[in-house]
Amino acid sequence: MIKNATIITVNSKNEVISDGGIIIEGNEIIDIGTMEQMKKYFTDEVVDAEGMVVMPGLINSHTHLAMTLFRGVADDVPGINWLPIIWSIEKNISADFCHVGSLLGCLEMIKTGTTCFADQYWHMEKTAEAVQESGMRANLSQGILELNDPNKGEKDLVESVTFAKKWNNSLDGRIVCKLGPHSIYTCSPTLLQNTREAADSINVGLHIHVAEAPNESKMAKKSHGGTSIDHLNSLGILKGDVLAAHCVFVNDRDREIMKRTNTSVAHCPSSMMKYGNEIAPIPELIDKNVVVGIGTDGCGSNNNLDMIEEMRTAAFLHKMNKKDATVLPAHQIIRMATILGAQGLGLEKSIGSLEIGKKADIIIINFKKPHLTPFHNCPSHIVYSAFGSDVDTVIIDGTLVMKNRQVLTLDEMKILETAQQAFEKLLEMGGYTSNSEKNPKPSFKTNLIVKSFQTYLKISQKLKGG
Numbered sequence: 001m002i003k004n005a006t007i008i009t010v011n012s013k014n015e016v017i018s019d020g021g022i023i024i025e026g027n028e029i030i031d032i033g034t035m036e037q038m039k040k041y042f043t044d045e046v047v048d049a050e051g052m053v054v055m056p057g058l059i060n061s062h063t064h065l066a067m068t069l070f071r072g073v074a075d076d077v078p079g080i081n082w083l084p085i086i087w088s089i090e091k092n093i094s095a096d097f098c099h100v101g102s103l104l105g106c107l108e109m110i111k112t113g114t115t116c117f118a119d120q121y122w123h124m125e126k127t128a129e130a131v132q133e134s135g136m137r138a139n140l141s142q143g144i145l146e147l148n149d150p151n152k153g154e155k156d157l158v159e160s161v162t163f164a165k166k167w168n169n170s171l172d173g174r175i176v177c178k179l180g181p182h183s184i185y186t187c188s189p190t191l192l193q194n195t196r197e198a199a200d201s202i203n204v205g206l207h208i209h210v211a212e213a214p215n216e217s218k219m220a221k222k223s224h225g226g227t228s229i230d231h232l233n234s235l236g237i238l239k240g241d242v243l244a245a246h247c248v249f250v251n252d253r254d255r256e257i258m259k260r261t262n263t264s265v266a267h268c269p270s271s272m273m274k275y276g277n278e279i280a281p282i283p284e285l286i287d288k289n290v291v292v293g294i295g296t297d298g299c300g301s302n303n304n305l306d307m308i309e310e311m312r313t314a315a316f317l318h319k320m321n322k323k324d325a326t327v328l329p330a331h332q333i334i335r336m337a338t339i340l341g342a343q344g345l346g347l348e349k350s351i352g353s354l355e356i357g358k359k360a361d362i363i364i365i366n367f368k369k370p371h372l373t374p375f376h377n378c379p380s381h382i383v384y385s386a387f388g389s390d391v392d393t394v395i396i397d398g399t400l401v402m403k404n405r406q407v408l409t410l411d412e413m414k415i416l417e418t419a420q421q422a423f424e425k426l427l428e429m430g431g432y433t434s435n436s437e438k439n440p441k442p443s444f445k446t447n448l449i450v451k452s453f454q455t456y457l458k459i460s461q462k463l464k465g466g
């Protein structure tokens, strides 16, 4: 039982319950209401949420988890240079690196209130293992990247299908899968169609980058005579189970097609802002009733996985862009980071809101903080005032995975140390080549960083990881 809580339910009426309680049995919410209504229950485990706010776990709609190891390696470079830099390092990324990076990502997400995420990357098996170890929930897609090499594309497709067949609906449903064609500029029309066919045959959807960069739009126009959405639509790819990351360059007609085909969007404002990209027409997509969730993108381009920060960024970006404070109000942003995100992942029946019969994916945010006082208007405080580090307790699939900021499923200090070592090893392996004169090759002088990190670890251990 969670007792004495203020509960943001994110149900269809957006109800907020004061002095409320939630009863969890197994992995399910079996009752929710006022403390008066919960009086009839006698439970053996009680979480007292006095002065705290309880809400559905946040859903990160688009990330590349293992890229936590790339945090800070390709900053302040234009988007067009970013991919070659990342690919030059990525060629050294083995399964072991992906496991370390994924564990680091799970740790960061749990500590900032994310309970479920949609991932598209390589060595997805290792991300699945990290999900298993951490107790998180995820929609995982093994990436498919052709890059003018059809043999590679087909091989990636086979691996993506093999992964999905093995892991879809595994771990009591904590892992579901899609196939992960990277984008229209890295996958040929034939490969995209083959991927669609394969997805249909095993009954999973697709997770793909769409209309992300100006160059993609130019290429779509030149090679296929239309927009990215036109191209995908004409190939028969859009079938209601497609999670489309970014959708920056989508015109009014594209938005009509997206609505008609029930294509969902993962909006990642920070990564697009950091590239100096244009602004995705999110209010316009929402006006068309397109489902839009929020994602952080990978740490090579954000550079963190904090969904509370991402919610605020999304709200501020579109208010400023539209010069209208009423655009994307707090309650709507919270829906995007929970129930609408769940819809994009195909999980809205089981997660995304706190209601009887749903899975117990719940976060508890400590409001006994200066920046969250006075206590009132909780949805607004969460979007405009809170930090990821205010998340106190996390429950996923009915299991406590963090209590009073102590992660119970993972060894936090060990993961930080291993991730640092993996990063050092990646640097030794080299591979970095910058193709921009304005952004010369960084020196990677990390001795100072390593020393200060080791000091930080020692101090943290003394403080018992607080």
Ligand SMILES: [Zn+2]
Pocket: 062, 063, 064, 209, 245, 297, 298
């Ligand atoms: Zn991405």
